[in-house]
């Protein structure tokens with residue numbers, strides 16, 4: 624077994640960005656410590672010692688094991704979920720978060736570049752900011768993700784960071800819509816879900832089902848917990 628340097632993950636259960644990193648760490652079967660950052664009451668040491676932007680996810684890597692509140696000065700401090708995914712692919716090559724074939728690697732990265740902002744933008748527009756037309760923005764984004772999927776299997780055939788980049792949001796969509804959670808008008812969630820369950824989105828829904836079954840996703844995500852967190856999420860409450 625390969626010995627790895629210490630990893631500490633700064634995370635938050637509400638964050639789909641953090642969920643990406645948790646899935647990748649689970650894929651790598653990495654040993655790590657984690658610290659939940661209260662985003663509404665961030666400890667001052669977090670920006671000072673870990674991520675000057677004050678955002679999660681962030682990791683420290685290397686240096687001696689210390690308390691999360693007191694990261695070793697010599698540890699590397701790494702932020703941005705997609706950057707962390709690249710880093711984890713580098714330090715855990717045996718986890719095959721990215722394939723060795725350069726063409727497949729570039730396919731994974733192209734998918735991530737094409738879908739990252741599109742999907743998060745549509746998510747925020749629909750669930751957090753709702754204005755008229757946000758349902759169509761969401762459906763268009765999901766259609767574009769579907770268009771980029773191969774007829775079967777994962778994004779590049781084998782599992783990779785490309786799947787990890789979209790899994791946190793894609794597994795949340797059906798659940799949040801089913802429970803009608805978010806800022807959109809009451810009843811809109813189940814209506815959008817019905818469209819997703821129709822023939823037009825059959826490929827996407829099959830893919831989402833396969834993401835839900837992936838052990839690294841199953842072990843890092845809980846449907847009931849997400850529903851409870853969302854019922855209390857201040858950014859998702861209807862006025």
Ligand SMILES: N[C@@H](CCC(=O)N[C@@H](CS)C(=O)NCC(=O)O)C(=O)O
Nearest residue numbers: 638640662677678679680703704705
């Ligand atoms: N582009 C960043 C986004 C990270 C992000 O926005 N994190 C949110 C939680 S979902 C956060 O830490 N918000 C706290 C803040 O902005 O003060 C990534 O991919 O990691």
